[in-house]
Amino acid sequence: MERLAAQLGRAVQGKPEEVRRVVTCVVAGGHLLLEDMPGVGKTTLAEALARACALSFSRIQFTADLLPADILGAQVFHAQTATFSFRPGPLFRQLVLADELNRAPPRTQSALLEGMAQGQVSLDGQTHPLPSPFTVVATQNPVDFSGTYPLPDSQLDRFLVRLSLGHPAPDVEARLLTTRGAASPLPSVEAVTGPEELASLRDFAQDVKLDAAVADYVVRLARATREHGDLERGASTRAVLALGSAARAQALWEGRDFVTPGDVRSMLVPCWAHRVLLRSAVQGVSARDEAAHLVDEIARKVAAPR
């Protein structure tokens, strides 16, 4: 994991914390939602991830006219044999970058989301399993809402972690200017792990011990969000499970085979901030910050096990 992070760090400089989250999310076997303004390295990060893990990679640029068949693939008629055969779409890759997910119509979004949730694609009554490991890194632009179809909450729930990269620090930005210029950093990223190794990492993460006290802590946190006055909807059971697996991956990152409350705390905001629904009708960046702030505040009020 350290090596993976080091490689990602080459591509996305000055963001060790975010890179760590990304690796954690991948090890936890979850999908990642990057939500940020354009030009801060979302796509670069995803591509670097694919390279470092030696995963098959495809990038789908979501647009308003994108159809489900464009991502899933289609039945193609072979004239010679007079049969239909399935031609897999770009989704059939181990790492899929869904760029600007919220620009596609809901139908296309849900086609992607079915794949994310089930690990398979249903087409014309046939199910086609997706490759393993299968990870989606989706990006969203929270600023420009015109002509977008915001993801419904139920679909946001499918993403394990939502991250925003933010602008790099001034010195990092200056270094970028001087050393790299316009050249892509991606060629410098080396493959340090393979799909098999990633799968075994995921197995390790699943075996990380979660003490009853910590489990109780997670449940208490969930209940606190459900009972909070400013939240329309609190954390779902899927959110509880997601936090558990994220915390497990985080513990593995720390080199431990058990989860501590600190692991839970550190994964809490990225895991849950996009899953709770605010009562106030604010949208966009402020809503995101507000939710993160609220979840953080709730975590402060719920006593961690000692």
Added chain:
Amino acid sequence: MKRPLRLRLILRDLAAAAAFGAMAVSGQLPLPVLGAFLGALVLALCGLRLVARHARLSALGLLVVAVLLGLQLTSGAMNAVVAACSFAGLIAAQRMLSTPDAAADGQTHLTSLLMVAGGAALSGDMTYALCLITFGVLASLSLALGVVEAAVPDGEPVPVRAVMRPLSAGVAFAVAGAVAFFVLFPRLNWAMVGPRSAPGLGASSAGYSNTVRLGGAGTIKGNPRVVLRATLTPDPGLDALDAYWVGRTYDTFDGMEWSNVVGAQQIERQITLRPASDTLIHQRVELLPAYGASTLIALEMPSRLGNARAHSPTGTRSSPVQLRGGGEVRFTVTAPSYTYEAYSLPPDAKAGLAPGLVQAERDQLLALPEHLDPRVSELAARVLQGEKEPLAAARKLASFLQKDYAYTLEQEGIPEDPLSDFLFVRKAGHCEHFATALTLLLRTQGIGARLATGFYGGARMDGGYLVRAGDAHAWTHVLVPGRGFVTVDATPPSNRTSQGSVYLEKLLALYEAVEARWRNSVVDYSFRDQFELASALVRPPRRPRDAPANEAPSRLPPPRAWATAAIVAFIVWRAARFVSRWTGRAPALAATRFLDRVDALLQKAHVPRFEHESLEDLTTRLAREGHPLVLALTPLTRRYLEARFGGRALREGEAEHLLATLRRALDAEAARRAVKPAGQAGPTARAS
């Protein structure tokens, strides 16, 4: 094999000791058994398991003891229950001293249970109950610790403290629940087989004897145990009662011993000794186990006695009473304690001619022993100097005896003729000597007299009077023509009541009061008592007799019923809340307690810390800041997290080691900080 937990073994042995104590309080176990068990207990508590290596030899020894006990049993020298109890005690002792494995533990607890059961058969009084509760508590703790010990893997420390606290609370709750059960649920009388000793301080002291035999030391006078409690109506209201409680009279003296010519007579529910007068003193009397005899006692002169109830461990039942010679009335049922009613004539009442006397008894009033010392008669004549009026003569003789003779309880040897020994040799004796002398001196002068025995005095207690074994007394009844028997006491007045030490008496009075309350409210507490308590609570108040008749009586329960219900509801509510909170709280774990200590250390050293910042967060933050404490904190935090959430408990002594490291680091940090300001202050100080 795992080394057994020492605390558990100590608890086990103490539980066995409590069980043994439950039998020992009856005072019926033979001394060698007591000694053997106590020795074994001391050795076991010191951890010296002597017979661990000689298990077979000690088992053989037990077999020998069993044979010896069997022989004692068949020869009738020992009771079967006592023998069984003694053997159980010895087995427990042997088990306590053998290798402390699981089998020995189980057998020790089992024999302890047997001993408790044996104790129930031997005695059922307060001290037994205390032993029983002690045994229950200690044995529960020991057994529970055993379970915990078995569950902890080898090499891991047993979390004794973490277990003991909830365990103790649970046991306390169980005891409280047992008490509540005891008070609230309908009670059954417990019928136990076996030779029950008298409750209280062991065997009865026979404060009242069946015959009067002169000679021997009067040790009874120093005995402060309470034998009788009485409520008088009308209540004289005095602090110390100046009255004679008569049990029986004697008419025949053979030179050594007093007895009666007439034996047992009719049995009835109630015996009338004398015709009643207008003003009778009613006495509700309770004879306590220390009394030990079955003769009814009443104030002089008794008119009617009866309505007796015998209180035995198997329950209370009414006892018919039997009239015997000398005006003695006896219970026909044998029991440790009795209650009955008696009516007596007031002291100044004229009883008419001595009633109820048969001719044989009447004839005996002047009888003298066959070999009476002639000096007795001479002495009487010399003192009386022709006084013939019976009462005046008796008083004259009594004052002569009180003046010229000393009171003593020390009587060495048994003289051949105790009377002349008292009158002419020692010139000192106790109440029986004085009373016998007066009676015989009167008889030599042709004045009818007899010896009366019973108790003198009565100390105020709880609105009634109590009489002690040491108040046992003897005096003289003089037959006065036209008046009947009149009491004349030849014993010096200051020596009539109990002669025990005041301090001991007070102490004993306290014990007796507690014991009586125990017996009334615990041992004899029955369904009827529960019912009466409940009905007394809800019964509407009795209307005063002078209240206007037209006022309709309220059907509602009185305010005290509501108040009690409110109090009970409050207690139940509090208890429920306490229990729910208790069960809701997670037990403090070893790692958590370790964390508490770390927190306390950090706080003492003023390590900057945010509110609600966990140790994990603190260590992460300090590591980011490059704080020097991190070196000590990081391994400690890691071990804490492992112990708390990772399932790898702290090893024995590890917590102390980690804390010591932290302490050193904190000290070094404090020293570093102390040096820095001093170095900074140096130049400024010089500059100024």
